[in-house]
């Protein structure tokens with residue numbers, strides 16, 4: 233082929249590639265000259281075998297080498313079932329849908345966002361190749377006609393990243409639509425996805441309903457998680473291959489926007505990290521000084537604070553001095569045993585108070601869990617990990633973050649618990665379930681050297697509950713204790729702390745767990761009493777000082793005028 237035809241081909245190709253981004257795909261691909269189509273498929277195939285085959289498999293059967301450890305599993309392309317589309321239920325997607333999916337990934341699943349790694353050309357090409365892997369359906373077939381749905385327009389004109397400013401009345405109206413259409417049967421009463429533990433997808437694998445309070449995990453979030461359009465699209469088109477139906481005949485377009493506003497209002501506005509597409513963790517957990525005793529009751533008003541970032545939506549006056557809920561990111565531990573598994577819990581929320589009078593610190597640890605274990609062999613559990621010998625650590629030194637090491641031991645407080653009178657397949661009790669808890673304290677000198685402490689237990693779980701798909705556990709411990717491997721908790725000092733979590737229902741146990749990296753906590757000092765009377769005193773001092781200056785100036789001038797001092801004796 234001559235240089236010239238190559239150039240023309242490239243030109244046609246780029247024009248086509250641009251056109252493909254904006255216009256219905258199937259028709260275009262059909263009318264594409266064969267040579268170009270072949271070229272694209274070649275490029276696409278190369279990209280696929282370099283980037284996609286590990287999960288999606290050689291023939292696109294969703295059975296690549298990594299597939300077994302992933303939840304949800306990589307998509308099997310053979311049947312041509314695609315979740316995120318603008319087309320009607322059961323229909324093939326538009327090419328633009330697939331391009332957006334490859335660019336933005338499917339949040340909350342292992343499917344990465346490829347926008348940063350692949351060129352526009354590579355993305356369009358790999359989509360052509362993915363289409364060629366579909367065997368059971370024909371993209372060119374007349375019966376495969378697609379109908380782009382009507383989504384109306386955003387009635388509030390909200391904009392990203394947070395899409396704030398929807399009137400409360402519309403959110404409330406949306407809640408009515410939610411109740412009427414029984415979304416809670418799958419999504420739970422407060423939207424944490426805790427409605428139905430027995431669902432399967434079309435490939436026979438277990439599937440759970442989305443947790444609406446973690447909208448950054450919506451497959452179709454398109455890296456714009458708070459945008460209500462994503463929800464409108466989902467309930468208009470349904471998610472092919474899953475039990476998530478469409479509601480386009482039951483719910484008018486106007487009401488779909490209202491229900492989207494309601495669903496969205498449950499998702500706390502947090503600053504999203506463009507790298508992980510999840511909230512940026514709060515690496516410093518501030519423990520708030522409490523006058524007198526700390527209330528050991530989770531429901532006490534002193535523990536109330538919204539999940540939303542106070543810098544985005546300020547706290548109301550009643551709770552503005554309460555401790556923040558800090559966001560902790562969790563990941564599957566990857567260094568031992570079953571490597572690289574995907575934990576079901578990918579974040580914890582931690583709130584803390586301490587009291588000098590009590591000589592104690594309290595940590596309220598919360599996380600979302602759709603279903604609890606019913607097997608005493610595999611209780612649910614969460615733990616906090618501390619350097620056991622904090623006083624021996626130098627500067628930013630920390631023990632190894634999983635179970636410590638021989639030189640730097642860790643102190644582990646673990647709460648095991650089972651929900652009482654609980655059955656996952658029953659409708660969830662709106663008032664929640666009491667937990668039967670037990671606490672274990674360990675000293676860790678490395679992964680294979682974790683032992684139960686010999687000293688008597690000092691950590692308590694003072695309150696706990698499982699309610700509407702959320703676990704809450706409140707730890708309490710005295711600041712100073714006498715155990716050899718007990719962390720001694722100072723005030724006003726950064727203390728490394730990390731978290732571990734086990735989901736019993738998924739048979740997580742021992743080293744099969746979710747972990748966080750090291751975070752820091754600090755027991756914030758009581759505001760010194762002086763802070764309260766200092767400002768008025770300072771004001772008085774300042775006024776006096778100014779008065780004195782004026783008086784001095786006047787007096788000097790007077791003395792000068794009266795000739796009592798000579799000019800060169802004046803203060804300079």
Ligand code: HEC
Pocket residue numbers: 279280283284285286287288298302304305306307313314315316317330333334338341342343344346358359362451
């Ligand atoms: C680390 C594993 C992994 C890799 C690598 C990966 N994917 Fe995926 N992909 C997934 C998973 C998991 C899903 C299914 C998520 C779900 O169904 O919730 C998926 C789903 C998809 C879908 C279906 C979208 C829909 O709307 O249903 C497409 C298309 C896709 N991937 C394309 C690609 C392409 C193209 C590449 C390579 C550039 C790729 N994937 C690489 C894990 C992966």
Ligand code: HEC
Pocket residue numbers: 304315410413414415416417418419431439440441442449450451452453462463466467471474475476477479491495
């Ligand atoms: C029969 C069960 C069922 C009902 C009823 C149901 N859903 Fe779902 N929904 C699901 C499942 C399952 C998923 C998760 C699919 C997945 O992970 O691929 C889901 C996912 C979603 C998502 C996330 C989509 C994404 O991008 O990942 C939203 C939003 C949603 N549903 C909204 C609703 C609303 C609103 C209603 C009521 C009008 C509703 N659902 C009713 C089962 C249901």
